[in-house]
Amino acid sequence: MTIVPTLRRRVFNLAWPVIAENFLETLLGLVDTYMVAHLAIGTLAVAGIGGALQVLYFMISILSALSIGSAVLVAQAVGARNERHASDLARQSLIWSVIVSVPLAIAGWFAAAPIINLFGMEPAAAAIGAEYLRVTMGTIVVLVALYIGGGVLRGAGDSRTPLVVTTIANVINAGLAYVLINGAFGLPALGPVGSAWAAFIARAIALVLLIAVLWRGRNGISIRGSTAWRPDFSVARRVMSIGVPAALEQVITSGAFFVFTAVVGRLGTEALAAHRIAINALSLAFLPGFGFGIAATALVGQSMGARRMDEGSQVARIATGWAVVWMGIIGAIFFFAAEPVMRLFTNDPLVASSGAAGLRVMAIGTPFWAIGFTFAGALRGTGDTRWPMWINSVNIWTSVLLAAFVGLVLHSNLAIVWAAFIATSPVAPLLVIVRFRRVAARLMAEHAHSLAAA
Numbered sequence: 026m027t028i029v030p031t032l033r034r035r036v037f038n039l040a041w042p043v044i045a046e047n048f049l050e051t052l053l054g055l056v057d058t059y060m061v062a063h064l065a066i067g068t069l070a071v072a073g074i075g076g077a078l079q080v081l082y083f084m085i086s087i088l089s090a091l092s093i094g095s096a097v098l099v100a101q102a103v104g105a106r107n108e109r110h111a112s113d114l115a116r117q118s119l120i121w122s123v124i125v126s127v128p129l130a131i132a133g134w135f136a137a138a139p140i141i142n143l144f145g146m147e148p149a150a151a152a153i154g155a156e157y158l159r160v161t162m163g164t165i166v167v168l169v170a171l172y173i174g175g176g177v178l179r180g181a182g183d184s185r186t187p188l189v190v191t192t193i194a195n196v197i198n199a200g201l202a203y204v205l206i207n208g209a210f211g212l213p214a215l216g217p218v219g220s221a222w223a224a225f226i227a228r229a230i231a232l233v234l235l236i237a238v239l240w241r242g243r244n245g246i247s248i249r250g251s252t253a254w255r256p257d258f259s260v261a262r263r264v265m266s267i268g269v270p271a272a273l274e275q276v277i278t279s280g281a282f283f284v285f286t287a288v289v290g291r292l293g294t295e296a297l298a299a300h301r302i303a304i305n306a307l308s309l310a311f312l313p314g315f316g317f318g319i320a321a322t323a324l325v326g327q328s329m330g331a332r333r334m335d336e337g338s339q340v341a342r343i344a345t346g347w348a349v350v351w352m353g354i355i356g357a358i359f360f361f362a363a364e365p366v367m368r369l370f371t372n373d374p375l376v377a378s379s380g381a382a383g384l385r386v387m388a389i390g391t392p393f394w395a396i397g398f399t400f401a402g403a404l405r406g407t408g409d410t411r412w413p414m415w416i417n418s419v420n421i422w423t424s425v426l427l428a429a430f431v432g433l434v435l436h437s438n439l440a441i442v443w444a445a446f447i448a449t450s451p452v453a454p455l456l457v458i459v460r461f462r463r464v465a466a467r468l469m470a471e472h473a474h475s476l477a478a479a
Contacts, residue, residue: 042187048312060220084162098114101327117261202224236248270410281422325403397457401417412460431444
């Protein structure tokens with residue numbers, strides 16, 4: 026009878042640092058947006074940087090296969106109490122992150138301007154976006170390695186260390202962003218691109234700290250030693266078999282948001298700036314879903330490794346309940362306080378009004394996204410990353426195509442475009458729940474059969 030309270034503590038103890046870490050990571054973007062938005066060219070800068078960040082998120086999603094695959098396999102190895110294998114997986118993930126991300130960073134540096142021009146924004150905004158993108162793409166290796174290191178630690182059950190590291194990075198970024206954007210202490214004012222350099226420097230310091238922790242070891246997992254540093258294609262195949270579908274899902278999702286942002290860009294610079302600010306604000310509502318989804322992935326993976334899938338099913342239900350409550354509360358706050366939230370980041374009344382209307386619409390969908398985040402995370406913990414990919418990819422592209430029709434053909438405003446985008450939001454969570462229950466039942470039946478045979 027004590028297993029449910031124990032699982033609640035395990036879910037909460039793993040989820041809250043992830044939520045706090047993602048909050049701080051989001052805060053990093055919000056602080057930069059706030060500083061840039063109050064420049065003389067604030068609206069142009071926010072629009073340009075918004076397009077650049079959409080491209081960056083798309084590129085990161087391509088590289089997330091290593092992070093997702095290694096986190097799941099590390100969690101399963103920890104559940105099976107095979108720390109040596111988990112440590113080898115950590116080393117391989119870091120090595121392959123460098124091998125894969127460096128060519129993409131180089132390509133992104135040279136292709137920044139043509140990519141930004143796809144958004145069809147004003148030339149001044151596009152120039153800002155291209156300059157910002159060159160810096161961020163040139164430093165993507167650091168960002169991907171940071172994500173992978175954090176994923177390995179969370180797979181091992183340690184979500185507090187990434188939180189501490191992210192906290193340090195945010196403090197550094199806040200100070201550097203102000204100095205590099207506005208100019209101070211003898212340094213030149215770099216304007217909007219200063220925020221990109223500040224974020225890179227802060228994250229590079231965070232990566233050094235995270236590697237130091239992994240070298241010393243956490244929960245039996247350590248990258249210290251000379252073994253498993255040479256690229257191992259067999260390990261890469263295992264990581265990729267899990268990570269590629271999940272990464273492809275994120276690529277497809279990011280591509281959908283890329284197109285969605287381009288659709289919004291056709292509505293005008295003010296609409297694009299409002300869209301970027303509202304998305305930054307709404308990302309706060311996503312934090313509980315991401316946090317409890319990651320906790321579900323790690324703990325379901327550990328349950329599977331320990332051959333206790335019944336506990337994994339309970340973890341999924343517990344994580345979902347909390348995510349729905351917290352995302353619903355934050356969504357309600359944004360619904361009723363949309364205008365004040367927008368005015369924190371812009372003095373342009375047209376941008377604030379357009380963004381507030383859209384923010385209210387998007388806030389309605391938060392409970393459905395909470396369910397989708399957590400049950401998809403639980404399903405990935407079993408090693409099944411293909412079904413979430415298909416379900417979520419079809420769902421989001423249906424939404425984007427509907428939004429494109431409403432925006433480009435019917436010439437609707439930002440709020441109506443977003444309303445079309447969330448019209449299909451209840452479908453994917455329902456399908457993911459059905460799939461997870463089938464997979465969990467099959468794994469429990471296989472375990473029972475193996476015990477009977479023994």
